[in-house]
Amino acid sequence: MTDIFSDVEPMVFKSRINVPYAWWTGETAERFFLALRDDKKIMGTRCPVCEKVFVPPRKVCPLCFHEKMAWVEVSSEGVLESFTIVKRQLAALTRKAPVIFGLIKLDGADTSILHYIENPGHEDIKIGTRVAAKFNEERSGSMQDIACFRPIS
Amino acid sequence: MPKKRVAIVGTGQTYHKSHRPDVNGQELINEAVQRALKDADLTIKDIDAVVIGNMDHFEGINYVDCWSVDGSGGTMKPVIKLTTGGTTGSTLAIGGYHLVASGFFEKVLVIGWEKNSESDTTGAITTAFDPVWDRLVFAGAISGLAAEAQAYMAKYGATEKDAARVSVRDRKHACNNPHAQLRREITIEDVLASPMLADPIHLLDVCPRTDGACAVIMASEDCAGKVTSTPDWIWTTANRHKYTYLGDVNWGELDSIAEASREIYAKAGIREPRKEIDVIELYQPYSFAGIIWIEDLGIVEKGKGAEYIWSGATDMGGELPINPSGGVIACNPIGATGLIRCAEAALQVMGKAEARQVPDVNFAISTGFGGCMWSDMLLHGKRKPDF
Amino acid sequence: MDKAAVIGVGITKIEANKIKETFADMVWEAVNKALSDAKMTIDDIDNVITTSNDFWDGRTISCMAVGDASGARHKNVSCVEGDGTFGAFYGLARVLSGSYGTTLVTAHSKGSESVSSLITNAAFDPIYDRALGMDMVSACALQARAYMHRTGTTPEQMAMVSVKNHGNAKYNPLSQLPMDITVQDVLESEMISDPLHKLDCSPVSDGCCAVIIANGKRTSRYGGVPVWIKGVAFCADSYFIGDREISKAVALTKAAKNAFSMAQITDPLSEIDVAEVYDAFTYQELMWIEAMGLSEGGKAGINLEKGHYDIKGRLPVNPSGGLLSGHPVIAGGLIRIAEIVKQLRGEAGGYQVAGARTGVAHGVNGLCGQSHCVWVLTAS
Numbered sequence: 042m043t044d045i046f047s048d049v050e051p052m053v054f055k056s057r058i059n060v061p062y063a064w065w066t067g068e069t070a071e072r073f074f075l076a077l078r079d080d081k082k083i084m085g086t087r088c089p090v091c092e093k094v095f096v097p098p099r100k101v102c103p104l105c106f107h108e109k110m111a112w113v114e115v116s117s118e119g120v121l122e123s124f125t126i127v128k129r130q131l132a133a134l135t136r137k138a139p140v141i142f143g144l145i146k147l148d149g150a151d152t153s154i155l156h157y158i159e160n161p162g163h164e165d166i167k168i169g170t171r172v173a174a175k176f177n178e179e180r181s182g183s184m185q186d187i188a189c190f191r192p193i194s
Numbered sequence: 195m196p197k198k199r200v201a202i203v204g205t206g207q208t209y210h211k212s213h214r215p216d217v218n219g220q221e222l223i224n225e226a227v228q229r230a231l232k233d234a235d236l237t238i239k240d241i242d243a244v245v246i247g248n249m250d251h252f253e254g255i256n257y258v259d260c261w262s263v264d265g266s267g268g269t270m271k272p273v274i275k276l277t278t279g280g281t282t283g284s285t286l287a288i289g290g291y292h293l294v295a296s297g298f299f300e301k302v303l304v305i306g307w308e309k310n311s312e313s314d315t316t317g318a319i320t321t322a323f324d325p326v327w328d329r330l331v332f333a334g335a336i337s338g339l340a341a342e343a344q345a346y347m348a349k350y351g352a353t354e355k356d357a358a359r360v361s362v363r364d365r366k367h368a369c370n371n372p373h374a375q376l377r378r379e380i381t382i383e384d385v386l387a388s389p390m391l392a393d394p395i396h397l398l399d400v401c402p403r404t405d406g407a408c409a410v411i412m413a414s415e416d417c418a419g420k421v422t423s424t425p426d427w428i429w430t431t432a433n434r435h436k437y438t439y440l441g442d443v444n445w446g447e448l449d450s451i452a453e454a455s456r457e458i459y460a461k462a463g464i465r466e467p468r469k470e471i472d473v474i475e476l477y478q479p480y481s482f483a484g485i486i487w488i489e490d491l492g493i494v495e496k497g498k499g500a501e502y503i504w505s506g507a508t509d510m511g512g513e514l515p516i517n518p519s520g521g522v523i524a525c526n527p528i529g530a531t532g533l534i535r536c537a538e539a540a541l542q543v544m545g546k547a548e549a550r551q552v553p554d555v556n557f558a559i560s561t562g563f564g565g566c567m568w569s570d571m572l573l574h575g576k577r578k579p580d581f
Numbered sequence: 582m583d584k585a586a587v588i589g590v591g592i593t594k595i596e597a598n599k600i601k602e603t604f605a606d607m608v609w610e611a612v613n614k615a616l617s618d619a620k621m622t623i624d625d626i627d628n629v630i631t632t633s634n635d636f637w638d639g640r641t642i643s644c645m646a647v648g649d650a651s652g653a654r655h656k657n658v659s660c661v662e663g664d665g666t667f668g669a670f671y672g673l674a675r676v677l678s679g680s681y682g683t684t685l686v687t688a689h690s691k692g693s694e695s696v697s698s699l700i701t702n703a704a705f706d707p708i709y710d711r712a713l714g715m716d717m718v719s720a721c722a723l724q725a726r727a728y729m730h731r732t733g734t735t736p737e738q739m740a741m742v743s744v745k746n747h748g749n750a751k752y753n754p755l756s757q758l759p760m761d762i763t764v765q766d767v768l769e770s771e772m773i774s775d776p777l778h779k780l781d782c783s784p785v786s787d788g789c790c791a792v793i794i795a796n797g798k799r800t801s802r803y804g805g806v807p808v809w810i811k812g813v814a815f816c817a818d819s820y821f822i823g824d825r826e827i828s829k830a831v832a833l834t835k836a837a838k839n840a841f842s843m844a845q846i847t848d849p850l851s852e853i854d855v856a857e858v859y860d861a862f863t864y865q866e867l868m869w870i871e872a873m874g875l876s877e878g879g880k881a882g883i884n885l886e887k888g889h890y891d892i893k894g895r896l897p898v899n900p901s902g903g904l905l906s907g908h909p910v911i912a913g914g915l916i917r918i919a920e921i922v923k924q925l926r927g928e929a930g931g932y933q934v935a936g937a938r939t940g941v942a943h944g945v946n947g948l949c950g951q952s953h954c955v956w957v958l959t960a961s
Contacts, residue, residue: 044601051600054326058639060317062254064707065309067218095824097709100221101228103264103819106238108228123730123827125722126775133702135714142719144727144823153823155710168730184709196679197583218708249642250635250662256703259663260947263820270835273817273952274671277635277662279642285659289671295678297583322642431680435658438605438649453655565642 069100072112074182081176081186083117085150086110096150116148117174118193121166124158145172145190157189164192196295199579201418201425202544203301203411204234205537210375210406210525213311219253220265223307226407226530227267230303234411234421238267241411242299245274245289247282248308248529251318266305278435279322280335280564282306283408283532284477287560287572288431290412300414301421306533307407310526315403322565328440335479336400338440338567340392343482345446347394349497352485354394356500358385360484361398361523363509368520370510370550373534375404375525385481399481399523406527408534415578426540426558429579432457433562433570443567448483451561451569452490458573459492461581464557468493472555473542474516475535477563477570481523484508484516491559510552518542518550532562532570539574582843583677586800586807587958589619589793590919595757595907598693599787604638605650607789608687612651615685615791619805623652626793627681632661632668632688634911636700651687651791664688664859665915666944666954669792670813676796683795690911692785697910704948706821717861717948718782720822722774724949725864727828729776731879734867736776738882740767742863743780743905745885749892750902752931757786757907767863781863788909790916808922808958811939812844815954822949830872833943833953837873844957846939849874853957854937855924856896857917859945860903866890869943870898873955892932900924900932914944918956925960 066074069086076082087094088102088110096115101108124143127134134140143158159175160166172190180186206229208214214222223246231237244266246259255261259268259275266273274293278285283306290304316334323329332338346352362382368374380398388397411421418425434450437443455467464470474491478484485499493514494502502508508516519538522531539560541547555576562570591614593599593607602610608631616623629651633643640646644660651658657680661668665688672684701717728734741764750756767780800807816839818832819825837849846852856875860866867881875896876884884890890898899905901920904913921940923929938960946952 053600056325056329056639058251058321060251060254060313060321062313062707064253064312065213065215065218066708067221068216069221070218070708097821099264100217101224101265103267103269103824106224106228106231106267122823123723123727125719125726125777127719127722127773128775129771129773131714131716131718131774132696132698133714133716133719134698135712140714142713142715142723144723144827146823152821155713155715155822157713168726183712185712197677247662251641253707254703255707256634256636256700257663257947257951260817260951261704261706261820263817268817269819270816270832272815272836274667274815275662276659276671277642278644278660289659292671292674292678292680295680296674297677298674318641321640322645324646325640431657433657433659434655435644435648436654438645457657565645 069098073098077186078180078182082114083147085113085115087113093151094149095152096147096154115150119145119147119172121168121170121172122146122153123168143190156187159189159191166192197297198295199415199427200291200294200412201427202540203413203418203421203425204230205540206230206233206409207373207534207537208406209373210404210527212375212404214309214405219309220262222309223262223265223305223407226409227305230409230411240301241267241303242301243272243293244268244303245276245286245293246305247276247286249277249279249282251321252308252310252313252315252528254313278565280528281532281562281568281570282529283534284536284562284570286533287410287536288433288570291428291431294412294414300417302412304410304412304533306530308527308529309405310403310528311405324439332440336392336395339480340395341445343394346482346486349446352500354386355382356485357399357481358382359503360481361385364517364521364523367510367518368524371519374520375402395480401479401522401526404525404527406530408530408537410533410537424544426543427575427578429573429575430458430461431572435565435568437566440566448487448490448567448569450567451487454569454571455491458571462573468514471514471557471559473518473552473558475519475539475560476516477522477532477535477561479522479563515552518547518552535560536572543574543576584800585673585676585794585796585810587792587810587922588795588800588805588807589615589621590922591615591618591791592755592916592919593789594755595786595788595909597757597784597786599691604646604689604691607689608647608650611789611791612685612687615793619793620803625683625803626652626685627683628657628675629653630659630661630668630672630684630686632665632911634662636703637690637695637910639695647687647689651685663946664944664954665790665912666918666956667815667946669915669918670815670954672794673810673813676794682799683793685791685793687791688912688915689789690909691787692910693787697785718777719774720948721862722777724827725776725862728864728868731828734882736768737764738885739781739863740764741885742866743767745891746860746899746903746905749900749932750906753902756902758784759906777862783861783904783908786907786909788912790912790919792915792919806926807961808925811959812840812957814839814843817952827949830868830950833869833872833950836953836955840955840957846957853896853939853941855900855921855934855940856898857901857920858898858943859914860899860905861908866898892934897934900934914954917942917944921958925958
């Protein structure tokens with residue numbers, strides 16, 4: 042087949058999918074976000090069957106399918122399970138690189154959450170480092186009500 | 195002959211509504227799953243694999259098969275996602291059938307869901323069409339349907355009033371279905387007086403946007419009888435997704451459903467579908483399709499669809515009731531819609547359709563519609579297939 | 582499992598930017614290559630499964646773009662959204678069900694047409710963690726660190742995966758990034774998301790793969806060389822990364838165990854001759870091999886240093902160059918199957934593994950390997 046593009050610049054049709062989304066949080070996530078916003082509390086749910094405490098909270102135990110989960114407050118401190126320092130300004134980043142993302146297992150929870158790690162004291166952070174949540178002064182009911190987690194000694 | 199014959203042994207649906215702000219997507223899915231498990235008297239531990247689907251751009255979540263496991267119960271199980279647009283729900287049913295028929299799994303949980311309230315449905319559908327040729331000139335779902343209706347009306351002289359009769363039927367039927375979204379009767383005058391969306395389609399000719407989920411449990415012949423005394427046997431499935439560009443469509447006739455139905459009839463030995471089929475759950479997103487597509491299905495001759503509708507033959511108590519559930523005009527959580535048709539056909543065969551039950555159902559048909567005038571179809575039977 | 586085989590494969594060249602080709606053009610090329618490989622015509626194909634993803638394609642109902650090019654017009658057809666190994670699984674189920682004798686499976690992707698960071702960010706939960714701004718690279722970097730921490734795998738060992746796979750790619754004419762590089766080159770390449778350097782990451786790629794699967798007598802009707810499908814299994818882990826044991830791939834372990842058991846393989850380490858695994862990042866090759874039981878726990882890095890995973894090693898891994906040398910998402914896993922088919926037919930040319938009789942191919946869905954599909958194939 043002859044190359045029809047050999048002497049021309051291939052034409053490119055540029056577009057963007059721009060669909061607005063509004064996700065209903067549902068009552069379970071709503072309770073979690075209200076506790077975060079109003080009381081600076083991090084809430085999880087415990088399955089009475091497997092006794093696991095899930096953060097973020099689950100309406101139904103994902104493992105047992107039990108529907109009567111109990112609300113529990115977990116600590117705002119925990120252990121760094123892993124982390125990465127993003128150096129390139131990847132398109133999904135919403136703040137300027139470098140950004141540290143961490144996986145934090147809060148005391149009292151059996152699962153971990155993802156969040157920013159800030160390290161103003163330039164401490165030697167590693168897996169196992171203890172961290173604490175720093176709450177924003179102004180909170181609107183989202184994961185961003187936690188500004189970040191910081192190393193504690 | 196399939197390696198394993200396949201039956202539907204349980205179904206579950208949410209109470210479909212325009213908005214479900216009380217639950218997120220995973221929780222909505224879980225409601226349908228828990229109901230299906232309860233219906234079949236099974237637990238999630240009994241399920242060998244999960245087939246799930248929706249349309250990505252309605253919720254804006256990538257890898258929904260992975261994201262949904264908290265609700266679907268797919269954690270540490272095989273989970274697979276099928277997606278084909280409007281036909282997604284029926285595609286899922288066909289997928290569940292083959293996963294069981296292959297002998298890979300004994301019990302498969304099939305889930306279709308959508309939270310259409312979370313985005314701009316038409317904005318998302320518009321991206322289905324070719325970005326260079328179709329997207330900018332022929333947008334959304336309704337324009338294609340209007341083109342079909344116009345072509346059919348020009349050819350056979352059907353009227354907006356004929357179509358309105360179909361809406362009236364489905365909305366009346368919906369009053370018998372507690373899961374339907376729109377459960378209020380309407381009149382022909384209501385339909386004709388409702389706003390014109392895309393000529394000749396009025397607001398009340400067309401499906402709503404819905405939040406809802408549906409789950410169906412399919413089981414192989416080795417265990418179906420142990421789960422339920424009234425299995426709904428899936429006799430055979432067929433589909434055609436023929437068109438890529440809107441300009442390719444033979445407007446005014448739905449070739450895809452004509453081809454798929456002839457394949458089904460041939461496989462199952464059905465010669466007179468009008469007499470041999472007892473009920474149809476037709477994925478009929480707008481009223482005109484209720485006239486046009488029964489012709490393409492071979493239920494009535496070309497051009498005779500409207501007359502058959504007016505005769506009352508497709509109403510409850512008629513010769514061949516269509517959409518006892520109220521159909522898509524009363525309820526349309528898109529990724530679930532085709533699977534709801536399958537679940538409703540199963541309820542009819544199993545004798546569990548309560549107020550919307552058609553008596554003595556031996557054969558039922560469920561269909562799916564979507565994409566670019568695409569069709570899917572399943573044949574359901576009370577008797578175990580003899581092939 | 583009843584008798585079934587892959588009887589034809591076709592892969593396009595994998596390139597950074599196939600600016601001259603649409604999705605349909607790529608699919609058309611791969612399908613015709615597969616038909617010709619199988620000595621079949623499109624009329625011999627009973628049904629079609631396409632594999633695509635609406636996010637990557639920037640298109641709702643993305644299968645619509647490739648139906649005609651896959652020859653599906655008057656056939657039964659469906660679409661799996663996810664990796665091509667999952668699409669192939671459904672294709673296999675459809676022939677084993679007895680509904681069809683042959684399935685054509687296609688999988689395509691053009692990474693060049695979208696922004697992968699944004700596409701993979703959309704896999705995060707919209708209510709809880711999407712707004713943080715993570716993507717596949719940053720999530721996998723976090724997993725890489727956890728894996729290194731648990732196993733003691735070093736950055737040098739990870740770099741050696743990149744050196745090996747880019748080196749293997751020199752013998753694969755379809756590969757996007759054949760390169761002569763050193764461990765030093767990898768470690769000195771841009772640090773994108775610590776601990777992942779640029780050369781620890783697979784590139785953005787365009788490409789398509791088609792595979793034809795047949796059952797019963799159809800496996801030998803057309804004159805192509807069948808490669809037998811002995812075991813296939815898939816499994817999904819928990820969704821939230823924080824719910825999982827992130828340094829381990831327990832879902833892969835389960836899928837591999839089931840696939841090996843189906844194939845009556847009791848000692849995978851000695852019975853598998855060649856593996857094509859989903860090495861989207863260097864650490865993943867090591868992690869997946871370990872999870873599949875193809876390496877002793879935590880020892881994959883050390884085995885790699887010893888050369889076990891080289892083309893001439895004890896268990897050659899990604900002799901084709903793997904995804905590190907070209908990663909059209911969605912097609913990625915189907916290409917792994919096609920590459921194992923080539924190996925088992927002795928048609929892999931410069932990257933042929935001598936005497937390969939049994940091979941394993943692997944695909945992944947979701948963030949940090951949430952869901953895995955494992956295929957075990959054997960030579961005629």
